[in-house]
Amino acid sequence: MSEKSKGFIPVMLTPFKENGAVDYDGLTKLTELYLRAGAAGLFANCQSSEMFDLTAEERLAVTRHVVKVAGETVPVVATTTFGGEVEKQADFVKRMHDSGIEAAIIITNMLAGELEAEELFNERVHLLFDLTPGIPFGFYECPEPFKRVLTAAQLQQFVATGRVIYHKDTCLDIELVKAKLNVTSGVASFGLYDAYMVHAVESLKAGSAGLSCIQGNYFPELIVWLCENYDNPSASGQVALVQQFFVDHMEVMHHVYPMVAKYFLQKRGLEISMFTRRFSGVFDEGVKGRVGELYRCYRQLFYDIGLNMVTS
Template identity: 65%
Template sequence: MNNSEKGFIPVMLTPFKDNGNVDFDSLGKLTEVYLDAGAKGLFANCLSSEMFELTDEERLEVIKHVIKVTAGKVPVVATGTFGGPVEAQAEFVKKVSDTGTDAVILITGLLADEDEADDAFNERVFRLLDLTPGVPVGFYECPVPYKRLISPEQLQQFVATGRVIYHKDTSLDLEQIKKKLKLTDGYNFGLYDAYMVHAVESLKAGSAGLSCIQGNYFPELIVWLCDNYDKEDLKLEVERVQQFLIENMDVMHNVYPIVSKYFLQKRGLDISTFTRRKVGAFTQTVSSQIETLFKDFDRLQKDLEIRLAL
């Protein structure tokens, strides 16, 4: 995981059975879909995974299952902080690391309250690193419980420890991303952008790749973009893909992740639309919007001759 090789890191869904239990069979099939699509890594136990609705035991079981199915083909990162004293968070970080993850992800909004200064956040990060010697980590600027952004200068400090190898950026700010890339240049570190509105420009600026919810609809399309964003002979096609992602941003975020599970159902994956998160009603209007998205993607995929994973 570094900025020299572009790749897509899916923020993985957690399939559930209709009774609400984790569906490990479907999770295995979904993991294989991501891999077959060309993902360069996997982010398990994240917000798209409904991590806050899982128990600690379920979190660890999900991570272990993904690692088992992946069988070393690509790196796997997974969230390891869920609030409370730093000492308690560190203990769970070690448990997540013991599953075999390549890095344990720290949720920025759970290491300091919203009204606390950056100094308090920095202190807890360094304290957590001290309590988890040798464990590679990364950051996720998760919007829950609130979005705490890391400044370029802060990120430089953390990456300089040699322990931080991954960062999922949700700043939505291309200039901030460019500064983060400049200040962390030369380290074994990868910045992955979540914001598809400037996906192409972020890749051109030097980000390691993309880590976005759009990959839970059509991972092949995000892989294609990572592979072809800078090819002059495909400039028009790249612009078309970028515009497609921009135009469908709201549709893909509405009632998510129910809608992405429904989309994958339509693509042929045996997955229930059940979610534990309360995300709103999956209405006929929402269903119709996803039907249109499915048709538009089908047309785009055929025009670009993208091989589908399912």
């Protein structure tokens, strides 16, 4: 994750069979789609993966499968902390690290409760570091069950240990993103990946290492294109079109997610089920129609900027 060129790190879906079992053939096809689209890395076992609805063994198996399919083409990171005593979480960190991931991702809401102090959270992070010597880490400001956003000072402190190489930022505040980038800018091994596409271009220009967003589960090649062209003077008009596209279509991509993303990928030709383990809303004809309109607009946008769709 230390490359200085901007990169897209997809927050991966987990395909399921209609009986609810993990669809490993579908996971292979999905992983290969991300790779053909030009992903710089892969974030397995995250919220988009329905990680809270996977067993511990499924989390390990899914991550191992992604690592195997990716080979050594791109690094893989995965969530490793799911609550309980820090010692228990450290044990699972080690098991996940043994799967071949480059960084063990800490969910920021799993080391301290919503009403517990920042100082307690910091202490537990350092304890987790002490219990897992030599393992690289990343942070993920997961919005469920509540969102704990790191301050710039916290991120600076953790990155200064040399143990943190990745941060998936979900603060939605470009000024806070800039503050985090400012205090970590001299650390070559660290990268901040922004999740909020409303300010994607501004974040990339401010120094973020790339993007890690759910929109990549609809059109990953478009996120890759933006990472490669955000500051290209000859493509400034096209960049503006792409940025506005994400602003205009933000709501439909979040509604009944991740089911809508799986439906969208079906429309693109990917053979996966729409099955999800977690109820996220009703996928009715109204939702289907809005996703159909998103599909039409995305096809038009690809035509307007001259980008080819990666085939499934």
